[in-house]
Amino acid sequence: MNKFDIARALDDISSYLELSENNRFRALAFERAAHSIRALDAEPADLIASGELVKTPGIGKATAAIIEELVRTGESKYLGELRTQYPSGIFELLRIPKLGLKKIGILHEKLGIGNLDELEAAARDGRVAPLPGFGPKTQQYILSGIEKARRRESHFLLPVGVDTGEQIREHLAAIEEIEDAEVSGSVRRRLEIIRNVNIVIATRDQDAVVRALSKFVEKIERIDDDTVKAFARNEIDVWFHFAKPEAFGATLLVTTGTPEFVAAFLERGGKLGRARTEKELFDKAGIAYVDPERRENGDDLKRKRHRRLIEVSDLRGTFHVHTTFSDGRNTVHEMLTTARDRGFEYVGISDHSPAAFYAGGLSVEQLKLQHKEIAANEREVAPMRVFRGTEADILPDGTIDYDEKTLKKFDFVIASIHSRFQMPKDEMTERMLRALDNPYVTFLGHLTGRKLLSRDGYSVDFERIFEKAGQRGVMIEINGNPNRLDLDWRHIRRAMDLGVGFAITPDAHSIHEYAALISGTWVARKAGLTPKEIFNTKPADEVAAYLKARRAG
């Protein structure tokens, strides 16, 4: 077991303890131990051998014994025992707002509840309200929370759709009778939330293909002569659209949509005749090709020429990267070497500021240590450049959560809101405007704070924010985390018109989350952005010079 497996096991222990224990500090101790293990630049197995494990902060005798057992046997008896006390799906209940581990523990202890169905039945019967710490309002919240969760069940974040489409295409590649297959629909248009996956298949033997589909999808259902619907393993609806190879282009165009775009295409003289590719259809009609991401409406059909939209390979570097110094799951060393291995010319490390206590925000003392740690790793990852930054909280009054002396030390500052989300729109706007006036702010982080499919963003006057950001030269982040995708692509054009610059960031909390640059690029493409409109497509020297000049000015 490596350090990440061990940390996960310790986190699991912590969760179970919080369900069952009165002493929440025991749970907290395991959580800290997990964080401590992740922050190691060594493997626990080696530390056991040298007897150094118990010297690790947050690891005492009891935890060390569990870690030794995990390393030796791959499991922990203690964790195993905790698991047997609860139904396997109990943590699913965390999806319901206002339900945390404490309340879930009570629900299980008093009513034996271990899943959503049981919870719903109990709440309907009025058995939840009388429980200690609950009440009629909480019971009502739970019911509406379950309803919302159910409604979202048929909605998925874009990467789920993209991955499902890719997996199915891989299966399709093995079917002889298929000449071509492409994902279409909202997934191809890279819409941030999708309900189904559409796939166009070019074949002359539809029946043979349908028979072969059953190997990797379930519940195949015939819709019409050219369409079947099925169920992917991860419960997404998948629509298969069949076309003769010579009509593949038209079917791809129609099923990619949107209906509004297709109608506008026809209006401008486009025809859905014989064509193997979409390109042929655009060419025949004398219309410049429109990328799928730009087909929410017909606006781009008026363009004389096709614009080359940004691609993830255009990004030479990135900002907004967290480490174990705050709430990241990988160390400075791991984040930096991964960035180097991905071929970046530069990377900007930005951990949280003190006000983000829950995320382990860095005190000025800890910042010094972090900068030391970065310096210690800089040579190894050279010539990649490392910029020292922060994701600093915008406090409720609009000030930034470090004093000027500290802010001066950063190469860049991402200012973000992490508290008091429910502020009235006017106050929230003033708060952000004030932050934008701070001369040390380089980027505005996740503008609305939304979490797709779970939480709306805070309300804010976009127009005034864009205006100010444009005037002040503060760039707005296109946060590529698939849960956020914030700034919303629908707002980007307007922001650009008001002079706002953009950077695509992964908001990475682990080495794997650099991948969020891909989803961030999707957002930029949907807004029609080209490489030159994104800050982090610029070469390292230019970026360094800009950041330096901005700090001086």
Add this chain to the structure above:
DNA sequence: GCCGTTTTCGGCCCGACTGTTTTCAGTCG
């Protein structure tokens, strides 16, 4: 469960908010 130039017990990361209380606990960021 961990930790200690406040050291072997008693505290442990903050603060707003909400619904539950009748002085506070749980959730959320």
